[in-house]
Every structure is written in structure tokens, then in C-alpha cells.
Amino acid sequence: MGTIxxxxxxxxxxLTLGGLILIFLGGAVFLKKETQGSVLFGxxxxxxxxxxxxxxxxxxxxxxxxxxxxxxxxxxxxxxxVLVLSITICIYSFxxxxxxxxxVIGVELYVFILMALLGMFMVIGSNDFLSFYxxxxxxxxxxxxxxxxxxxxxxxxxxxxxxxxxxxxxxxIFLFGASLLYGAVGSLNFQDIGNxxxxxxxxxxxxxxxxxxxxxxxxxxxxxxxxxxxxxxxFHMWAPDVxxxxxxxxxxxxxFAPKVVILSVILRLWALLFSETTVFVASSVxxxxxxxxxxxxxxxxxxxxFGAFGQSNIKRFLAYTGxxxxxxxxxxxxxxxxxxxxxxxxxxxxxxxxxxxxFASLGALRYPPGFSRIGIVKDLSDLKGLSKTHPGxxxxxxxxxISFAGLPPLIGFFSKLYLLLSLIETGFVGIAILGxxxxxxxxxxxxxxxxxxxxxxxxxxxxxxxxxxxxxPLFLSLGGTVFFCIYAEPVLLYVSILMKxxxxx
Amino acid sequence: MVIFGMMFYLFAGLTLLSAFLTLIAxxxxxxxxxxxxxxxxxxxxFVLLGSELLAMIFVIVYVGAVAVLFLFVVMMxxxxxxxxxxxxxxYKRIPVLIGIFFGSEMVFILGxxxxxxxxxxxxxxxxxxxxxxxxAIGNILYTxxxxxxxxxxxxxxxxxxxxxxxxxxxxxxxxRQKMSDQVLEKKKNRIKICHVDIRKGV
Numbered sequence: 001m002g003t004i005x006x007x008x009x010x011x012x013x014x015l016t017l018g019g020l021i022l023i024f025l026g027g028a029v030f031l032k033k034e035t036q037g038s039v040l041f042g043x044x045x046x047x048x049x050x051x052x053x054x055x056x057x058x059x060x061x062x063x064x065x066x067x068x069x070x071x072x073x074x075x076x077x078x079x080x081x082v083l084v085l086s087i088t089i090c091i092y093s094f095x096x097x098x099x100x101x102x103x104v105i106g107v108e109l110y111v112f113i114l115m116a117l118l119g120m121f122m123v124i125g126s127n128d129f130l131s132f133y134x135x136x137x138x139x140x141x142x143x144x145x146x147x148x149x150x151x152x153x154x155x156x157x158x159x160x161x162x163x164x165x166x167x168x169x170x171x172x173i174f175l176f177g178a179s180l181l182y183g184a185v186g187s188l189n190f191q192d193i194g195n196x197x198x199x200x201x202x203x204x205x206x207x208x209x210x211x212x213x214x215x216x217x218x219x220x221x222x223x224x225x226x227x228x229x230x231x232x233x234x235f236h237m238w239a240p241d242v243x244x245x246x247x248x249x250x251x252x253x254x255x256f257a258p259k260v261v262i263l264s265v266i267l268r269l270w271a272l273l274f275s276e277t278t279v280f281v282a283s284s285v286x287x288x289x290x291x292x293x294x295x296x297x298x299x300x301x302x303x304x305x306f307g308a309f310g311q312s313n314i315k316r317f318l319a320y321t322g323x324x325x326x327x328x329x330x331x332x333x334x335x336x337x338x339x340x341x342x343x344x345x346x347x348x349x350x351x352x353x354x355x356x357x358x359f360a361s362l363g364a365l366r367y368p369p370g371f372s373r374i375g376i377v378k379d380l381s382d383l384k385g386l387s388k389t390h391p392g393x394x395x396x397x398x399x400x401x402i403s404f405a406g407l408p409p410l411i412g413f414f415s416k417l418y419l420l421l422s423l424i425e426t427g428f429v430g431i432a433i434l435g436x437x438x439x440x441x442x443x444x445x446x447x448x449x450x451x452x453x454x455x456x457x458x459x460x461x462x463x464x465x466x467x468x469x470x471x472x473p474l475f476l477s478l479g480g481t482v483f484f485c486i487y488a489e490p491v492l493l494y495v496s497i498l499m500k501x502x503x504x505x
Numbered sequence: 506m507v508i509f510g511m512m513f514y515l516f517a518g519l520t521l522l523s524a525f526l527t528l529i530a531x532x533x534x535x536x537x538x539x540x541x542x543x544x545x546x547x548x549x550x551f552v553l554l555g556s557e558l559l560a561m562i563f564v565i566v567y568v569g570a571v572a573v574l575f576l577f578v579v580m581m582x583x584x585x586x587x588x589x590x591x592x593x594x595x596y597k598r599i600p601v602l603i604g605i606f607f608g609s610e611m612v613f614i615l616g617x618x619x620x621x622x623x624x625x626x627x628x629x630x631x632x633x634x635x636x637x638x639x640x641a642i643g644n645i646l647y648t649x650x651x652x653x654x655x656x657x658x659x660x661x662x663x664x665x666x667x668x669x670x671x672x673x674x675x676x677x678x679x680x681r682q683k684m685s686d687q688v689l690e691k692k693k694n695r696i697k698i699c700h701v702d703i704r705k706g707v
Contacts, residue, residue: 021659067652070652070653071652108666111666115659122656131652131656134653134657138656138659138663141663141667144667213614
């Protein structure tokens with residue numbers, strides 16, 4: 001009884017989210033008008049998300065296995081949960097007005113945002129492939145609905161169908177891999193898998209360890225489905241189409257939250273199975289994994305960089321740049337040592353900080369009434385000459401673009417520096433040079449946007465819609481981008497504590 | 506015990522055969538029917554393994570609900586086969602490649618399957634003599650995996666609400682007369698007065 005009580009106490013944020021989903025669904029029945037309900041719920045959401053955040057922060061920092069080791073709760077899970085929650089709050093606070101302008105509003109929207117959040121919390125806390133799968137499926141179903149929310153638009157329907165079918169295929173691949181892994185190892189628990197794989201190489205000195213081969217192929221399938229979710233190159237095809245068809249706030253949600261979640265699980269698994277501290281990797285089938293993942297991430301850096309060149313649509317552009325940035329993060333993880341994983345997490349943080357600001361600024365830019373297109377700005381060329389009408393907005397966009405390009409005093413420079421340094425430290429000088437070169441190429445189109453903002457004539461004078469809540473994410477993001485060089489020390493220290501904990505040092 | 510072996514090969518062979526026929530059947534309805542037959546054979550395999558509850562669940566869920574739903578969907582959709590055929594031709598080679606890849610992989614993996622000694626300690630299955638199938642599953646599902654059972658409930662709730670949200674049409678899309686709008690409508694919003702030059706048009 002004592003342990004159940006303790007487990008439930010550790011699970012309070014998830015329980016609260018689940019309860020709120022039910023309350024929202026039930027409450028929607030009693031509201032007279034749909035618009036009235038959506039406005040009311042929209043305001044309640046801020047309080048709800050804040051409350052969940054406080055509950056997460058109140059959790060015990062000690063590592064605890066809960067519900068028969070199905071879930072885990074430690075500093076790392078709490079950090080990632082707070083990160084995902086703050087992403088959600090930031091995106092939500094600027095998206096509330098733009099969702100209205102895209103005519104995507106309804107009580108169900110909030111229910112599905114909460115449901116996605118619940119699923120993501122489960123995935124972050126999972127310590128078992130079964131709990132991981134169920135959490136991921138909850139999150140996926142919520143995202144399938146969120147992506148297809150604009151049901152009158154043909155583009156949106158196409159995006160939704162593509163995302164749904166490819167997502168289901170990825171889930172199927174994951175299940176196939178998990179069943180092979182279960183057959184070979186006898187358990188789906190992360191620690192058990194690590195123990196069994198560690199024991200298998202010690203005994204199989206004669207002959208090929210076939211059981212490990214089964215586990216290896218299983219892990220390969222699982223990795224493939226992970227890479228699909230993070231949109232790493234051989235599995236990136238869905239991202240541009242899905243981004244293009246979906247409403248901008250939902251694209252922002254889709255571009256950050258699920259990727260952070262899956263990457264956090266990849267980091268945990270990688271530290272457990274493939275890091276330099278695990279001895280069995282060098283002598284088994286599993287040794288093909290790090291180079292393979294490294295190759296995929298390098299490819300995705302290159303494909304993302306060159307794919308973004310020809311894009312005129314902003315969302316497609318964002319999808320390709322996202323592919324190349326995710327490539328950098330996974331490149332850091334695939335090194336498997338402390339400095340690489342440290343740099344990967346810092347890179348991920350910097351990508352989130354810059355990206356949130358960029359999405360928030362884009363969400364505020366609207367076509368003027370009477371123009372041939374309506375809603376949020378869609379093409380990169382429409383940003384031309386923005387500095388003449390809206391100097392503040394174009395200044396913040398320019399800062400973010402320069403940071404994305406990786407120029408010195410801003411956060412984008414430092415995160416790339418750490419990553420390339422850790423590559424060189426580990427001995428992959430060639431890959432570091434390739435990564436550096438492709439970020440030089442990427443700088444071309446980031447700086448082209450700055451040129452468009454300041455040195456071109458406007459083709460359309462955009463409107464800027466700035467409700468009060470829009471400034472929270474923008475100022476957080478700009479502050480993080482500009483002042484990172486001053487307060488970098490505590491952030492790096494905290495990330496290094498997390499990584500040391502994961503690697504068991 | 507020869508009979509068990511024979512039954513196994515019968516069920517397994519029929520499962521493979523009907524899976525293949527599901528793929529190559531020309532009419533979609535035939536595909537769905539072969540799929541149902543495949544599920545029934547799968548249930549037979551479960552019975553041979555001694556897990557009668559799973560076999561029955563397999564029949565009820567997959568044959569009773571999923572496959573029959575497939576049949577309904579297939580019958581309601583009018584396939585445009587002539588258009589589809591031309592586009593599909595090129596893609597036909599890719600599944601063959603994937604099939605060869607997966608098949609050779611299964612041969613590799615299953616060819617020398619062996620267990621690590623530690624793995625047998627992780628086995629959670631009780632012995633089948635002491636306890637019945639239903640009890641065993643109930644024991645573990647509602648204690649060890651109770652949380653996951655609840656999450657599965659949430660997934661189903663999400664899928665249901667999602668399906669309703671996406672198929673619901675807003676009332677404004679129906680054509681309905683609105684008296685107040687008609688009365689309040691201004692002339693300038695509806696009528697555009699143009700001066701038309703002769704032989705030029707508007």
C-alpha cells in the first residue's frame with residue numbers, strides 16, 4: 001500500500017492532466033455556444049498549464065522507479081517535463097490569437113493539446129518499451145487530430161493523411177522491433193535490456209551471438225521509428241508536406257515538443273546501451289549502431305541544408321532547417337560520450353530558444369485585409385521590406401536569423417561551437433569539417449532573409465498583430481538568444497549534471 | 506504429438522497463403538474476406554500454444570470488429586481501378602524488394618536463435634498447469650500493468666473524440682434560411698452599380 005501511495009504521488013502531474021481532460025470534455029457539454037466555450041477554455045488553459053508546471057516542479061528529485069519499474073522519475077525527467085511544458089505555454093500564448101485567424105478554434109483543440117501533453121509526459125517518464133509505446137500512441141493520436149483540425153482546407157487534408165499513414169507505419173515498425181527485442185531478451189524494461197545485453201557478450205566468446213543479433217535487429221527497428229519521429233534523413237519526407245498543410249501554431253507545437261520528448265528517450269537509451277561506459281558494445285553486433293546513426297544524422301544535416309535553399313514557402317523552409325538542426329543534435333548523441341551528449345542537449349535547448357521566437361514572430365505577421373491571400377504570412381518573399389513599416393519586428397527577426405546562421409555573440413554560435421568541438425575531441429575531424437561547411441552554406445539563406453528584411457522594397461505591407469501574451473515567448477526567446485554568452489555557465493553546469501547522471505558517473 | 510505438429514503447419518501455411526491472397530486479390534472485398542480467414546488461422550495458432558483466451562479475443566476483436574468494419578468500408582468506397590492501376594504499376598516492385606529484405610532477415614534471426622541465461626529469470630509467465638489463462642492475464646493486467654491499462658483507455662477516448670471532431674460538420678455549412686440576416690442586409694453589400702461602356706463589358 002505504501003508503495004502505491006508513493007507511486008501515485010510521483011504521478012500527480014499526469015493524473016492532474018488526465019482529470020483535466022475529462023473535466024474539459026464534460027464541461028464542454030454545458031456551454032451554450034461553442035465560441036463562448038472556446039474563449040473561456042482558452043483563458044483557463046494558462047492557469048491549467050501553469051498549475052501542471054508547479055506540480056512537476058514539486059516532484060521529488062531522487063531517482064525513483066514507479067509502478068513496477070514501468071516509469072521512472074528523476075531530475076532528468078523533471079527537467080524534460082518542465083522544458084516540454086514551457087514550450088507548450090510559449091506556443092500556446094502566441095498561438096491563441098493566430099488560431100482564431102486561421103479559423104481553427106473549438107473546445108476540442110484544448111482537450112487535444114492536454115492529451116498530447118499527457119502522452120508526452122508518459123513517454124518522458126517511461127522506463128519500459130510498453131509504457132513508452134502507449135505514451136507515444138496517446139501523443140500521436142492527439143497530434144493526428146491537431147494536424148487535421150483545419151478540415152475545410154484541401155492542403156490540410158493531404159498533410160493529415162500523410163502524417164497519419166506514415167505515423168502508423170512508424171508505430172508498426174516500432175512494434176515489430178519491440179517484439180523481436182522481447183523475444184531475444186525476455187523483457188522490455190530498459191535496465192533489464194541493458195543487463196541482458198551486457199551478460200550475453202561475456203559468455204558468447206565462441207561463435208556469433210545470435211540472440212544478440214535478434215536484439216540488434218529489434219533495436220534497429222526501434223531506432224528507425226525514433227528517427228522517423230525526429231525527422232532524420234532517410235525518414236524525413238513527411239516533414240515538409242505536413243508542415244506546409246497545418247496551421248502555424250500547430251506546426252510550432254509539432255516541430256518542438258514531440259521531438260524533444262523522443263530525443264530525451266534516445267538520450268536515455270543511448271547512455272544505457274551505446275555510451276562509452278557500456279563495455280559490450282565494442283564486441284557485438286551493436287557496434288554498427290553509432291556509425292550508422294552518425295551517417296544518418298550527417299546526411300540529414302546536408303539534405304536539410306540544401307533542401308532549404310529552394311524553398312519559398314516559410315513552413316517548408318522551417319521543415320528543412322529543422323531537419324538539419326535535428327541532424328546536429330543526433331550527431332552529438334551518436335558520439336556516445338559525455339561531451340557529445342552534453343553538446344547535443346545544449347544544441348537542442350538553443351534550437352528551441354531560437355525557434356520559439358521565430359515561430360512567435362511569424363504568427364504575428366498577417367496579410368492586410370483586401371489582399372489576395374488571407375491569414376498568417378506564407379511566403380518568405382512577403383517578408384521583404386518589413387523594416388520600413390515594422391522596425392521592431394524586423395529587428396527581432398534579424399537577430400534570430402543571425403543566431404540561426406551561427407554568428408558569434410549569439411546562442412546559435414555557441415551551441416554549434418560546443419558540438420563541433422566535441423566532434424573534434426572524439427576524433428571525427430572530417431565530420432566536424434562537413435558540419436561546419438554545411439552551416440556556412442545554411443548561413444547564406446538565413447542572411448538572405450536579413451537582406452530581404454532591410455534592403456528590399458516591400459511587395460505587400462504586412463500587418464502585425466501583437467496581443468499582450470505574444471510578448472512572453474518573444475522576449476524569452478530574444479533574451480535567451482542575446483544574453484546566453486553571459487549566463488551560459490549555470491545552464492552548462494546544469495546540463496552537465498544531467499548528463500553525468502544519465503551516464504552513471 | 507505428431508498431430509500438433511501437423512496442425513501447426515496446417516494453420517501456419519494457411520495463414521501465409523491467405524495473407525498472400527489478401528495482397529493479390531483483385532476485388533477489395535475478396536481481400537477483406539481473405540484477411541478474415543487469416544485472422545481465424547492466427548487464432549488457431551494461439552489455441553495450439555495453449556492460450557485459449559487470446560485466441561478468442563483475436564477472433565472477437567479482429568474478425569468480429571475490425572475485419573467486418575473493413576468489409577463495410579470496402580463496400581461503401583467505389584474503387585476507381587482503372588486510374589489506380591496505371592499509377593500503381595511502378596510501385597509494384599518496391600514491396601517485392603522489401604519482402605525479400607524482411608524474409609532474409611527473419612531467416613538470419615530465427616536461424617540461430619539462442620537465449621542468454623539471464624533472460625530466463627525475467628520470464629513472467631506462470632506455469633499453465635497451475636493457473637488458467639484468464640486468471641493469469643487478469644492477475645498481471647490489473648496489478649502490474651494497471652496504469653498502462655488506464656492509458657490504453659485514454660488512447661481509445663482520444664481516438665473516439667478525434668473521430669467525432671473530424672467528421673462533425675459545423676451547422677453553418679448546412680443551407681438554412683436566416684431571416685434576420687436577410688432583413689438586415691444592406692444594399693451596398695450586395696449590389697454593385699457599374700457604368701458599362703458599349704462594346705467593352707464590365
